[in-house]
Each structure stands twice: as structure tokens, then as C-alpha cells.
Amino acid sequence: MTEPRRERSTEAFFGRRRGKPLTDLQSQRMRDLLPRLRLDLDTAPSSDLKTLFAAPVDLVRLEIGFGGGEHLLHRIEENPRTGFIGVEPFVNGMAKFLRAVAETPGDRIRVYEDDATRVLDWLPDASIDHIDLLYPDPWPKPRHFKRRFVNPGNLDRFARVLKPGGAFNFASDIDTYIDWTLSHCDRHAAFEWLATRPVDWHTPYAGWPGTRYEEKAIREGRKPCYLRFRRV
Known part of the structure; x- marks a missing residue:
């Protein structure tokens, strides 16, 4: 008898879930720290x-696909009155981040290690001040474009959870994805592109720490682009 086909449990905007085996310390952090910081x-x-955070905060910021957490950790240290939600389905990235978080106060951090659309659908309306989508998987082949995180459905999700005037930052080094994002945001009534000069395309965000992926892109001759949108 043929086993019935099971529906996908996620919308699969990310690629692989695991890389190299975790170190003992990384595994310990995943066991001990992830349950305490994970969104329910x-x-x-x-x-x-x-109210998600043990420390008092004035703003709430969401980063989707934070990799090893370099940017997220920098923003946490830079913004002591902001609460952060970080989503990263790649186990090795989450483990690396949790190892670093163990050395810093975790009272302004909540995380989720699966599909970011689940978090977006869980969040209340107009509850987020800022969304970062930095160097997401570009899915460069046309047959995979449907797996790009920027799409009409996810922009609807962003529009619902962002407060009026809230920010959506998108960074990439892939020309086709940059054009794709500009095109989709231009067609979406909820988003206003904030560039006023040509140089704005390639001007990093205020306080930008850079990332290892970005350094690799620059070494390989790809020019980073930083897009800024406002929820109107």
C-alpha cells in the first residue's frame, strides 16, 4: 500500500538545516539555552x-535568517532599550549564536529555529518596529524564484505586523534578487522605498557591522546593496 503523501510543514524558504556536527559546547547550549529563549x-x-522580554524595552525588532548572529549580536549590544526576535532554521547558525548569547545577558532576546512565516503569522498586528532580512538565500535559478522569501504573501505578512512608520531593511549582493525585491515592494501599497540618491543603494545602514557573508561577496567581486523601506 502506498503511504499517503504528507503536506509540507513549512513554506521552505530556506535551504539545508544542518552542517558540520555540533561541538559538545554548542550541543549543550542548544539543550540548555534554546528552550529558555525559544518563542512558544x-x-x-x-x-x-x-512583555516577551525580562528587561524593559521600548522597541521590538525582528531579524529573519540571522546566520551565525554577528549582526544580531551587534544590534543587541548597540540598542539597550530594544527587544529582539531572531529566526534561524540552520542548526549550526543557531548553535553559534546561542554560544555567544551565553556570554551576554539574554533578557532582551527571543529566538525561533524554524520557518519565519510561522512567527510572522503568530505575531499580533502592528507589533514590530523593524524587520531585517539580510543576505537571504537568493535562490538564483529561475525555477527556484518561488522560494525567495520576498514575495507578495510575505510582504503582506510584513505589512500586517509592522507598525505604521516601521522599517524593513533588505540587504543582498545578488542583482536579480535586489531587482526582484524592489519590484515587489514597489507594487505593494504598504511599502515606500526611502532611497533619494543613487549612492543610497550602496550605503550601509547606520551602525552596520558587516557580516562574514558580505566580506566573502566583496572578495568575489559582488557589490552589496542596502535597501530601506518604510511601512506607510
Whole structure:
């Protein structure tokens, strides 16, 4: 008898889930720290997301696909009155981040290690001040474009959870994805592109620390692009 086909549990905007075997310390952090910081999507969120955090915060910021967490850790240290939600389905990236978080206060951090669309659908309306989508998987082959995270459905999700005037930052070194994102955001009534001069395309965000992926892209001759959008 043929086993019935199972529906996908995620929308599969990310690629592989695992890389090299974790070190003993990374595995320990995943066991000990992840359950404490992980969002519980089975429980309805408070209408005020600031209550997610043990420390008092004024703003809530979401980073989707934070990799090893270099940018997220920098922003946490830079913004002591902001609470952060980080989503990263790649196990090795989450483990690296948690190892670093163990050395810093974790009272302004919550994480999720699966599909970011689940978090977006869980969040209350107009609850997020800022969304970062930095160097997402470009899915460069046309037959894979449907797996790019920027699409009409996810922009609808961003529009719902962002507060009016909230920010959406997108960075990439892949020309086709940059054009793709500009085109999709231009067609979406909720987003305004904030560039006013040609140089704005290639001007890093304020306080930008750079990432290892970005350094690699520059070495290989690809020019980073930083797009800024506002929720209107």
C-alpha cells in the first residue's frame, strides 16, 4: 500500500538545516539555552510584545535568517532599550549564536529555529518596529524564484505586523534578487522605498557591522546593496 503523501510543514524558504556536527559546547547550549529563549507559538502572544522580554524595552525588532548572529549580536549590544526576535532554521547558525548569547545577558532576546512565516503569522498586528532580512538565500535559478522569501504573501505578512512608520531593511549582493525585491515592494501599497540618491543603494545602514557573508561577496567581486523601506 502506498503511504499517503504528507503536506509540507513549512513554506521552505530556506535551504539545508544542518552542517558540520555540533561541538559538545554548542550541543549543550542548544539543550540548555534554546528552550529558555525559544518563542512558544502554541501560546497566543500578548498584544504588547514588550512583555516577551525580562528587561524593559521600548522597541521590538525582528531579524529573519540571522546566520551565525554577528549582526544580531551587534544590534543587541548597540540598542539597550530594544527587544529582539531572531529566526534561524540552520542548526549550526543557531548553535553559534546561542554560544555567544551565553556570554551576554539574554533578557532582551527571543529566538525561533524554524520557518519565519510561522512567527510572522503568530505575531499580533502592528507589533514590530523593524524587520531585517539580510543576505537571504537568493535562490538564483529561475525555477527556484518561488522560494525567495520576498514575495507578495510575505510582504503582506510584513505589512500586517509592522507598525505604521516601521522599517524593513533588505540587504543582498545578488542583482536579480535586489531587482526582484524592489519590484515587489514597489507594487505593494504598504511599502515606500526611502532611497533619494543613487549612492543610497550602496550605503550601509547606520551602525552596520558587516557580516562574514558580505566580506566573502566583496572578495568575489559582488557589490552589496542596502535597501530601506518604510511601512506607510
